[in-house]
Amino acid sequence: xxSIRNLTKRFGGLAAVNDVSVEFGANQINAIxxxxxxxxxxxxxxxxxxxxxxxxxxxYKGQDLAGKSPDSIARLGVARTFQTTMLxxxxxxxxxxxxxxxxxxxxxxWDVLINSKRxxxxxxxxxxxxxxxxxxxxxxxxxxxxxxxxxxxxxxxxAFALALATDPELVLLDEPAGGxxxxxxxxxxxxxxxxxxxxxxxxxxxxxxxxxxRIADKIIVLDHGEKISEGTPEQVKNDPVxxxxxxxxxxxxx
Amino acid sequence: MNRAIDFLLGSTMRxxxxxxxxxxxxxxxxxxxIYVMALAFIxxxxxxxxxxxxGYCGQLNLAHGGFFAIGAYVVxxxxxDHGWPFWPAFLAAGLFGAVFGFVVGIVxxxxxxHYFAIxxxxxxxxxxxxxxxxxxxxxxxxxxxxxxxPEGFGLVDFTQTIPFYYLVLAFxxxxxxxTRRISESLLGRTFRAIRISDDLAQSLGINLMRNKVLxxxxxxxxxxxxxxxxxxxxxFIGPEEANFIHTFDMIAYLLVGGxxxxxxxxxxxxxxxxxxxxxxxxxxxxxxxFGPMLVLLVIFFPRGIVGTFLGWRGRRMARQxxxxxxxxxxxxxxxxxxxxxxxxxxx
Numbered sequence: 001x002x003s004i005r006n007l008t009k010r011f012g013g014l015a016a017v018n019d020v021s022v023e024f025g026a027n028q029i030n031a032i033x034x035x036x037x038x039x040x041x042x043x044x045x046x047x048x049x050x051x052x053x054x055x056x057x058x059x060y061k062g063q064d065l066a067g068k069s070p071d072s073i074a075r076l077g078v079a080r081t082f083q084t085t086m087l088x089x090x091x092x093x094x095x096x097x098x099x100x101x102x103x104x105x106x107x108x109x110w111d112v113l114i115n116s117k118r119x120x121x122x123x124x125x126x127x128x129x130x131x132x133x134x135x136x137x138x139x140x141x142x143x144x145x146x147x148x149x150x151x152x153x154x155x156x157x158x159a160f161a162l163a164l165a166t167d168p169e170l171v172l173l174d175e176p177a178g179g180x181x182x183x184x185x186x187x188x189x190x191x192x193x194x195x196x197x198x199x200x201x202x203x204x205x206x207x208x209x210x211x212x213x214r215i216a217d218k219i220i221v222l223d224h225g226e227k228i229s230e231g232t233p234e235q236v237k238n239d240p241v242x243x244x245x246x247x248x249x250x251x252x253x254x
Numbered sequence: 255m256n257r258a259i260d261f262l263l264g265s266t267m268r269x270x271x272x273x274x275x276x277x278x279x280x281x282x283x284x285x286x287x288i289y290v291m292a293l294a295f296i297x298x299x300x301x302x303x304x305x306x307x308x309g310y311c312g313q314l315n316l317a318h319g320g321f322f323a324i325g326a327y328v329v330x331x332x333x334x335d336h337g338w339p340f341w342p343a344f345l346a347a348g349l350f351g352a353v354f355g356f357v358v359g360i361v362x363x364x365x366x367x368h369y370f371a372i373x374x375x376x377x378x379x380x381x382x383x384x385x386x387x388x389x390x391x392x393x394x395x396x397x398x399x400x401x402x403x404p405e406g407f408g409l410v411d412f413t414q415t416i417p418f419y420y421l422v423l424a425f426x427x428x429x430x431x432x433t434r435r436i437s438e439s440l441l442g443r444t445f446r447a448i449r450i451s452d453d454l455a456q457s458l459g460i461n462l463m464r465n466k467v468l469x470x471x472x473x474x475x476x477x478x479x480x481x482x483x484x485x486x487x488x489x490f491i492g493p494e495e496a497n498f499i500h501t502f503d504m505i506a507y508l509l510v511g512g513x514x515x516x517x518x519x520x521x522x523x524x525x526x527x528x529x530x531x532x533x534x535x536x537x538x539x540x541x542x543x544f545g546p547m548l549v550l551l552v553i554f555f556p557r558g559i560v561g562t563f564l565g566w567r568g569r570r571m572a573r574q575x576x577x578x579x580x581x582x583x584x585x586x587x588x589x590x591x592x593x594x595x596x597x598x599x600x601x
Binding site for chain 2: 048049050069071074075079082086088090098100102103105107108109111113119122123144146148149162163166
């Protein structure tokens with residue numbers, strides 16, 4: 001699905017991501033973990049095209065994404081969420097989601113001016129898509145609510161729905177359970193499983209270890225921009241290098 | 255209560271406003287007031303343009319007054335120096351506004367946020383300097399006099415105040431209608447997504463540059479058209495039309511009325527224009543009235559008059575929503591479909 005080879009991003013002398021190679025299989029939950037500042041978000045930004053890599057290849061379904069713009073990557077079927085959910089506070093939940101399917105429509109200024117059939121069809125499709133994704137994330141009952149009145153967990157779900165409205169095959173989730181309590185985290189885990197059941201490949205960054213260990217099919221561990229370990233949760237959990245990275249050397253020996 | 259607010263923000267209100275505007279010249283016998291109103295409408299058209307790039311798309315364009323002046327100068331130069339009639343010159347002003355807007359847009363929109371604002375401030379100043387110094391083309395600081403007024407038809411003579419008032423009103427109605435079309439369509443949603451965040455919009459597959467340039471060009475066409483009308487009514491223009499003061503005036507109109515709202519630009523322009531008229535006698539000291547008023551407004555109504563209204567209603571709707579939802583579940587129907595559609599139309 002996603003095959004990354006020798007991915008490197010340097011900011012001046014600092015290599016935020018250094019020579020990382022990894023394969024993410026289709027229809028799986030892949031997790032990227034690592035201490036703060038390990039380069040996880042930079043890694044995501046590179047895959048999503050928010051910044052071009054200094055070196056390396058990001059092969060997605062046979063195409064190299066390196067250097068492509070974020071919007072063209074989104075059109076290829078890669079969606080993402082951000083650490084902080086950004087939504088339009090002054091409108092309703094459903095209203096926020098409609099623009100999510102915009103990239104699959106063709107209407108231009110001219111269609112808007114003459115209110116063309118194509119525009120009407122496009123808007124109908126976007127509206128249906130918004131309702132469908134809202135249903136998918138289990139928030140149909142708050143579709144009319146203002147964003148300003150939604151909880152953090154609901155916002156996370158709305159952000160998922162917005163990403164899903166783009167019809168993605170690969171979804172990158174940046175701290176999907178950040179700032180959410182344990183019960184709500186369980187609900188989000190179920191939702192992530194549901195996404196995978198519907199044929200979507202998930203790639204996520206998370207700090208909640210118990211959650212990661214429960215849901216990930218594969219984990220890669222970054223530290224100082226380098227991949228220090230990869231494998232199943234069981235393999236990673238018992239890797240002395242990983243324990244050292246998180247807890248320090250002396251603790252690992254103790 | 256809700257019904258009253260819905261009415262104030264609804265389409266009935268817009269028709270009522272239009273009706274009021276239509277009968278305004280008939281109920282006042284003060285021609286000066288009609289003239290002031292017509293000028294306010296012209297500025298409002300330009301503010302509608304600013305609302306598209308700054309209000310909906312979130313890019314603070316400080317060259318807007320410059321584009322207004324460009325529209326005015328295209329009409330002035332073509333009618334006075336080249337003998338064109340007004341209407342072709344007016345069309346040329348709009349076209350030139352679009353072309354020049356496109357060129358400035360593709361360069362300046364590479365910058366984000368403050369950098370974009372600062373860059374466009376400079377563009378606005380360069381426009382002013384060009385108009386002031388390029389005497390062979392613009393007559394420099396002398397300005398241009400005897401600009402052709404819009405040609406009338408039949409008995410309609412646009413050199414008279416009342417027919418011109420209706421002409422401007424027609425253009426204003428067109429500008430509002432067009433804004434509404436854009437803001438409610440997928441295109442408007444695209445612009446608003448960019449306003450939330452460039453990163454978010456891009457992650458949704460929105461081509462930033464293309465959409466920002468489009469919003470910018472639409473806004474400069476509004477500004478140039480307003481400038482063209484201005485030249486046609488005032489019939490004398492000078493480099494001062496490009497003074498950046500006008501841009502900041504327009505920002506004030508936008509802030510007072512409600513940035514990113516449909517009726518905000520009109521309301522803000524009218525409120526400030528008539529307040530200015532009311533305190534005219536204070537001359538230089540009128541800023542003593544205006545300064546504190548703007549400060550209070552920004553503190554207590556940061557989203558402007560219309561924006562505050564919409565927010566107020568939003569909160570009311572939200573408070574009532576849980577109860578309504580329970581009802582709708584019992585009824586197995588969705589009354590909010592209609593509700594939320596109305597809400598969108600009004601916003």
